[in-house]
Amino acid sequence: MDDKNVLTRINGLVEEEHELRQQLSQGKISSTEEHERLKDLEEALDQCWDLLRRRRAAREVGNDPEVEKAHSVSEVENYIQ
Numbered sequence: 001m002d003d004k005n006v007l008t009r010i011n012g013l014v015e016e017e018h019e020l021r022q023q024l025s026q027g028k029i030s031s032t033e034e035h036e037r038l039k040d041l042e043e044a045l046d047q048c049w050d051l052l053r054r055r056r057a058a059r060e061v062g063n064d065p066e067v068e069k070a071h072s073v074s075e076v077e078n079y080i081q
Contacts, residue, residue, distance in 0.1 A: 002065075003055055006052045013048065014045070017045075044073075046077060
């Protein structure tokens, strides 16, 4: 997955997040449904942003960004900030 594909995926996830919030405000889904799906979206977004940062870092130091692969949700979510 190249940077453009990662950014396209990020944009799609953000769009889906906005749609969920709109569906909730229109009463089409429950807050429980929204929260469950938002959790999944946030984890996927974190994975995408992490991958994009690692690809850019690899490129900056002269390494091949294609070697970088998405880390698991548990790994990305447990990074120490």
